[in-house]
Amino acid sequence: MKKVENKSHRFGLWLLGRFVKRQTHYGLFGDMEEMYKHIAEQNPRRAKVWLISHAFRIFPSMALNAFIWRWTMIKNYLKTAFRNMIRYKGFTFINTLGLALGLVCCILILLYVRFEMSYDRYHPDYDRIYRISLLTKGPAGEDIEPANTPLLSIKLKEQFPQVESVARMTQWSGGIVIIDNKGFRETYMRYTDPKIFKIFHIPFINGDPETALNRPGTVVLTRSMVEKYFADENPMGKSMTIHTNMGNYEFEVTGVVEDPPHNTHFKYRTFLSYPTIQDNEFLQGRFNVTITYVKLKPGTDIDQFESLIRPLSQTIIKGLADEDEEAFNVVHTNFLQPIAGIHLHSHLTWEMEPSGKPLYLTVFSGIGALILLIACVNFMNLTTARSSGRGSEVGVRKVVGAQRSQLIQQFLSESMILSFIALVIALIVTTLGLSIFNSLALTQFTVKDIFTPTMLLSVFVLVIFTGIAGGSYPAFFLSAFKPVSVLKSRLSLGTRGGLMRKTLVIVQFTISIALIISTLTIRRQLSYMKGRHPGFHKEQKLILPVQRGDNMIRNFENIKNEFLQYPAVEGATASSSVPGRGMNVWWTWPSGEESEKKQLVNCLFIDYDFLDEFGIQTVMGRTFRKQLASDSSYGTIILNEAAVQSFGWSSPEEALNKIIWEDQNRVVGVFKDFHWQGLQHDIEPLLIMIWPRAFRYITLTVNTADLDNTMDTIEKKYQEWFPDHPFEPFFLDVDFDSQYRFEERIGQIFRTFAFIGIFIACMGLFGLASFIAEQRTKEIGIRKVLGASESGIVVLLSREFVKWVIAANLIAWPVAWFAMNRWLQGFAYRASMGIWIFLLSGVLALVIALLSVTLQSIRAAKANPVDSLRYE
Numbered sequence: 001m002k003k004v005e006n007k008s009h010r011f012g013l014w015l016l017g018r019f020v021k022r023q024t025h026y027g028l029f030g031d032m033e034e035m036y037k038h039i040a041e042q043n044p045r046r047a048k049v050w051l052i053s054h055a056f057r058i059f060p061s062m063a064l065n066a067f068i069w070r071w072t073m074i075k076n077y078l079k080t081a082f083r084n085m086i087r088y089k090g091f092t093f094i095n096t097l098g099l100a101l102g103l104v105c106c107i108l109i110l111l112y113v114r115f116e117m118s119y120d121r122y123h124p125d126y127d128r129i130y131r132i133s134l135l136t137k138g139p140a141g142e143d144i145e146p147a148n149t150p151l152l153s154i155k156l157k158e159q160f161p162q163v164e165s166v167a168r169m170t171q172w173s174g175g176i177v178i179i180d181n182k183g184f185r186e187t188y189m190r191y192t193d194p195k196i197f198k199i200f201h202i203p204f205i206n207g208d209p210e211t212a213l214n215r216p217g218t219v220v221l222t223r224s225m226v227e228k229y230f231a232d233e234n235p236m237g238k239s240m241t242i243h244t245n246m247g248n249y250e251f252e253v254t255g256v257v258e259d260p261p262h263n264t265h266f267k268y269r270t271f272l273s274y275p276t277i278q279d280n281e282f283l284q285g286r287f288n289v290t291i292t293y294v295k296l297k298p299g300t301d302i303d304q305f306e307s308l309i310r311p312l313s314q315t316i317i318k319g320l321a322d323e324d325e326e327a328f329n330v331v332h333t334n335f336l337q338p339i340a341g342i343h344l345h346s347h348l349t350w351e352m353e354p355s356g357k358p359l360y361l362t363v364f365s366g367i368g369a370l371i372l373l374i375a376c377v378n379f380m381n382l383t384t385a386r387s388s389g390r391g392s393e394v395g396v397r398k399v400v401g402a403q404r405s406q407l408i409q410q411f412l413s414e415s416m417i418l419s420f421i422a423l424v425i426a427l428i429v430t431t432l433g434l435s436i437f438n439s440l441a442l443t444q445f446t447v448k449d450i451f452t453p454t455m456l457l458s459v460f461v462l463v464i465f466t467g468i469a470g471g472s473y474p475a476f477f478l479s480a481f482k483p484v485s486v487l488k489s490r491l492s493l494g495t496r497g498g499l500m501r502k503t504l505v506i507v508q509f510t511i512s513i514a515l516i517i518s519t520l521t522i523r524r525q526l527s528y529m530k531g532r533h534p535g536f537h538k539e540q541k542l543i544l545p546v547q548r549g550d551n552m553i554r555n556f557e558n559i560k561n562e563f564l565q566y567p568a569v570e571g572a573t574a575s576s577s578v579p580g581r582g583m584n585v586w587w588t589w590p591s592g593e594e595s596e597k598k599q600l601v602n603c604l605f606i607d608y609d610f611l612d613e614f615g616i617q618t619v620m621g622r623t624f625r626k627q628l629a630s631d632s633s634y635g636t637i638i639l640n641e642a643a644v645q646s647f648g649w650s651s652p653e654e655a656l657n658k659i660i661w662e663d664q665n666r667v668v669g670v671f672k673d674f675h676w677q678g679l680q681h682d683i684e685p686l687l688i689m690i691w692p693r694a695f696r697y698i699t700l701t702v703n704t705a706d707l708d709n710t711m712d713t714i715e716k717k718y719q720e721w722f723p724d725h726p727f728e729p730f731f732l733d734v735d736f737d738s739q740y741r742f743e744e745r746i747g748q749i750f751r752t753f754a755f756i757g758i759f760i761a762c763m764g765l766f767g768l769a770s771f772i773a774e775q776r777t778k779e780i781g782i783r784k785v786l787g788a789s790e791s792g793i794v795v796l797l798s799r800e801f802v803k804w805v806i807a808a809n810l811i812a813w814p815v816a817w818f819a820m821n822r823w824l825q826g827f828a829y830r831a832s833m834g835i836w837i838f839l840l841s842g843v844l845a846l847v848i849a850l851l852s853v854t855l856q857s858i859r860a861a862k863a864n865p866v867d868s869l870r871y872e
Contacts, residue, residue, distance in 0.1 A: 084414060092418070094767040095379050098760045099422035099466060100429060102375025105756055106462055107430045108437050109368035110455065111445055116356050119263045119343035123201045125295065128164070130336040132156075132292045133348060134313055136600075138330040143600050145349040147171045148334070150283045150290045151316050153193070160308065162300045167193035168274065168290040171350065175244035176547055176725055177270075179229050183724045185545065186225075189270040191246065191277050199295045202268075206236055207255025213273040220255035220271040242270075243547050246277045262444055265342040266352045288585075291352070293339075306336045329595045349585075359826075360746065367750075370511045371757045372462065376469050378764035379418075381504040408476060415471025419463045426459075440748055501768065502804060508761040509808035509845055510815070515754035516841040517816035521833060522747040525824065528679075528831035529740055535674025536579060537615040540570075541732035543578050544698040544718060547725055552695045556607060559721050563700055566717075568710040571701035573613040576605040576694035579676050580736040584694070588687060590647055591659035597647055602676070602684055605691035611671065613701060620652035621669030624690055630666075633691050638669040643685035660687070678739035679829040699732070758848060765801065765852040772797065798853050805849045809842040816841075 040047035085092040120126055132152065136143045153166045169192040177184045196202070197209035204212075205223060212220050219240070226235045235253045242251055251272065260268055283289060296305065314332040337346055344356040431447050438445055449455070546552055552559075552574070560572035577583050588601035608624050608631075610616075619641060624631045637660050644655045652670035659666055673683045702710055715727045780793055788796075817833065824830040 080410060080414070082417075085418070091382050091767055094763045095382055095418055096422050096425065098375045098378040098763050099419060100425035101756050101760055102372040103422060103426035103459065103462065103466075104429050104433070105371040105753060106368045107426060107450065107455070107459060109364045110458055111449060112441060112443060113361050113365055114454075115263060115443065115445070116344065116361055119265055119356070120339045122261060122263070123339070126340050127338070128296045128298065128300070129199055129339045130294050130296065131339060131342060132294060132309065132334050133337050133346075134288075135333040135335060136330060137333070138598050139596050141599060143349055145288065146291050146337075146346075146351060147288045148290060148292050149313050149316050152292050152313055152334075153290075155312055155316060156292075156294060156309070160305070162296050162305050163294055164297045165195045165198040165295045166292065167195040167199055168292045169193070169196065170246070170274075170277075170290055171288075171352075172245050173352070175242050177229070178241040178243070178724050181724065183726045184228070185726045185728055186269060188267045189242070189244070189272065190268070191244075191272045191274045193274045196271070196293070199293050202260075203258045205256040205258060209255070212255035213271060214275070215254075216273060216276040216278070217249060217251050218254040218273040218276075219251040220257055221253060222257055222259045222269050224259050225269050226256050242272065243549075244272070245548075246280055249276055251276075263343075265339065265346075302336065306334075309334045309336075330598060350582075354742075359823075363823075364749070367515070367753050370515070371753060371760070372466070374508050374511055374757050374760050374764075376466055377504045377508050378760055378767075379415075379466065380469060380472070381501055381508075381764055382767045412468065412471045416464075416467035419467035422466075423459065423463045440752065441745060505765065505768065505801075505804045506808045506811070508764060509805050509849065510812045512754070512758045512761045512848075513808055513812035513841050513845045514816040514819070515750065515757050516844055517812065517837055518820055519747070519750045519754045520837045520841060521816075521820040521824070522743065522750055524831045524833075524837065525827065526740060526743050526747055529743070529827075529829070530737055532679060532829065534579065534736070535616070535672060537613075538579065538733045538736055540701055540704060541578075541614075542700045542702045542714070542729055543732055543735065544700065544714075544727075544729050546696060546698060546722060548576075548694060548696045551721065553692045555721070556692055556695055556698075559698065560607075560609075562717055562721075563698070563714065566710070566713055568703045568706065568713070569700050570703060571609070571613045571699075573609040573699050574607045574692070574695045575610050575697050575699065576603075576691070578697050578699060578732060578735075579614075579674075580678070580732070580739055581697075583676070583686075586687075588660060591661065591665075599646060599685070601643060601646075602686045604686060604688045605694040606688055607690065607692070607695070610699075611688075613699060616674055617672040619670045619672050621656050621667070623669055623671075630664075631668075631690060633693070634689060635664060635666075636668045636689075637665050638671055638688050639667055640671055640683070640686040640688075641673045642683050643687060644670055646685040665689075678736075680739070680743075680827050682828040758845075762848055762852040765849055769797070769801070769853040772800075794854065794858055798850060801849055801853045802846065805842075805846050809838075809845065812841075813838050 036047050036050070039050055120129075123129060131146060132148060133144065133146045134148045136145075148168075150168060153168045156163050156166045169190040171190075173190055174185070174187045175189050177186055177189075192213060194210075194213040197204075197212070202209075207220065212218060219242070221229070221235065229235070229240070230238060235256060238253045240251050240253070242249060255271075257271075277283060296302070310333050313334050317332055342355075343353070344358050344361070347355045427450065430450055434445055434447065434450070437443070556574045560574065563569050563572050584603045584605075585600050586603045587598055588603075589598040606624075608626050611618070611623050618638075621638070623638065624636065628636075630636055639655060641652065644652055647655070647658075649655045649658070655667050655670055657666060657668075671688075675683060676686065677684075700714065702714075704710075711729070714729070718725075718727050783793060783796075817838070820833060824833070
């Protein structure tokens with residue numbers, strides 16, 4: 001019985017302790033225990049019931065009382081926080097603005113990173129959708145590309161029950177649309193299997209996805225294409241003529257779909273029915289023609305399925321090869337690529353869209369984190385500095401009975417209020433500046449993207465972290481001091497925080513200097529790539545795209561000659577491509593060495609004037625001559641130096657008179673290497689031949705003195721020869737340099753964020769200098785009375801900051817060198833990182849720091865000594 005009584009006694013008091021604290025209501029606990037014992041002597045069971053019931057009765061009043069007092073304390077915290085914010089307006093402004101800018105950078109970078117990682121995840125069952133790509137290995141190396149044999153999809157449907165749906169689309173994505181005798185040159189136009197709508201989420205506005213592409217000569221357009229071609233008319237059943245590499249066909253509009261979202265690895269504007277070209281001879285070839293997508297059934301073992309399909313293309317190609325081709329020592333291997341990973345992690349030859357770069361996502365995330373760190377450091381530094389002046393306040397509060405937990409709550413609440421004010425400002429600034437960021441990063445974010453639950457939750461977590469980090473020093477460190485120690489000397493607290501302030505300033509400027517070095521390095525690399533001569537003439541080259549066909553095959557010389565009749569046209573040439581654009585890639589080998597040296601080589605098809613017009617120099621042998629019948633279409637060959645090396649020939653002389661493929665394809669010359677692509681890439685082997693059937697560009701060398709009239713004249717002549725084709729010329733130098741747009745964007749983003757980071761750091765330094773000058777007011781007054789000059793005082797106050805910046809340089813230089821040296825490894829041709837970049841960055845950081853500090857130093861030095869001595 002005694003055991004039960006003791007247990008019930010403990011339970012009742014435990015229950016009471018859930019409502020009120022024994023330390024603060026000791027009398028209540030004593031009275032309840034005394035009454036409990038009195039009742040228990042007569043009836044223990046009744047005492048238990050009495051104690052538990054009274055504990056529940058006390059709860060409402062105690063809860064209400066606790067709520068009232070807690071609300072009173074919260075109001076007190078808020079009132080104290082706002083009073084301190086108003087009292088120290090400068091510190092409040094610097095802290096809030098710095099945090100707001102840091103949060104703006106984080107929000108924008110978070111938007112960008114989330115967008116890049118969201119590619120193709122909007123498709124239902126995206127985790128079951130794969131692209132089947134092809135690895136080709138031969139004696140001369142390997143090639144990995146997304147294109148595959150057209151027969152692969154047929155074999156997949158016939159032989160693998162794991163496949164739910166399979167579809168293919170042609171790798172080429174362009175053509176000319178002719179409606180009412182008006183031509184439109186379009187991209188993102190592909191022949192596609194009807195099953196594509198079973199695999200991908202492509203919402204239909206009009207038409208039936210089951211039948212829209214079943215018949216030859218049918219086409220499905222996106223909403224934007226319908227608006228472009230037909231305005232407000234109903235497009236269903238309308239006809240259009242489309243010219244592509246596969247031929248010219250009449251198409252009937254059988255469907256309209258929504259425009260694709262931006263986060264997809266393949267863009268589309270027009271779907272042409274694959275049955276239209278089903279019997280095309282070119283599609284009966286072996287490989288490199290179509291891209292194949294497959295949607296697997298739920299529960300499929302991916303690794304097992306991939307192992308089963310690996311040899312499938314090899315089997316198909318071997319079955320189509322003749323005896324000589326079977327001797328080629330080339331192996332084709334299929335592999336699966338999850339569509340959600342294609343954008344960021346697939347960097348194959350001839351990707352449908354430029355791939356993303358995971359490294360830059362890491363870099364941008366790091367920049368966002370570093371800028372927020374600078375803002376947090378700023379916040380902590382100024383809060384730490386200012387908190388030393390609140391030592392007396394802490395001491396008085398402790399003397400009158402304030403608990404440490406209450407002081408912690410007070411300081412953290414002040415910090416959190418500032419953080420949430422900064423958040424409101426950051427959201428406003430982000431909303432207003434979103435268009436600027438879109439133009440900078442080539443994105444299309446809207447305000448709606450900012451206020452998604454995921455984004456708001458992420459930002460909320462950042463704000464909580466920032467608020468706790470910023471208020472941690474005064475909350476947990478300052479509140480731990482004994483009242484006597486705190487009231488005795490307020491300056492001792494400043495001394496305690498001195499090491500932390502120095503450390504935080506060094507961290508800030510280390511990050512800022514590293515950003516400056518990175519910005520200068522990126523700018524230098526970009527200038528190097530754009531300034532280096534590519535090995536050919538790209539100035540004053542006006543490029544006219546044309547649709548290849550009989551007109552160009554028979555008349556390209558006449559077309560050139562008619563353009564050359566105009567005085568402003570100083571030269572003309574025709575070719576299958578121009579520098580910076582794509583080329584044909586063919587399997588190539590020296591005659592008799594198929595099994596040893598067969599490799600993929602870039603092939604360019606030109607006329608007789610191309611090399612002279614582009615200023616491409618011959619190293620050995622000769623160029624093409626009109627007078628020689630052997631130099632006509634598909635006759636002689638010239639190679640670049642890289643091709644000579646790739647075939648294992650020791651010199652250009654050895655390459656002369658070698659036979660490529662068959663007897664009539666003789667090497668008659670070797671030309672100097674030039675950069676067909678940007679300097680991000682190595683110079684690749686290149687083979688050049690005369691072949692008018694492949695001509696797709698006319699290049700005119702024009703005098704730009706009277707460019708408007710010249711363009712009008714050229715357009716008229718162009719329309720005479722190509723009446724159905726749109727006139728869409730471009731200048732080669734502008735088009736070639738567009739390959740550097742990504743690096744230009746990176747440079748702009750780095751410059752912008754570096755400026756923001758440095759600006760935040762300078763604001764913090766300005767505030768810190770103000771605080772230090774205030775702390776040394778009496779010292780400055782005494783020094784002036786004893787004869788110190790104003791310049792001497794300025795040097796005295798600035799000297800400490802100079803030491804901090806120098807220390808930051810010593811840390812930032814090796815870190816930035818390592819990071820940027822790794823970045824430069826991604827370029828085949830790169831500028832050196834001269835010591836001047838590091839010295840200039842250090843000097844810039846020092847100048848910026850001195851400008852931030854000097855204003856406060858001069859103000860303190862000019863103060864009246866009498867007023868300074870009266871301070872405190």
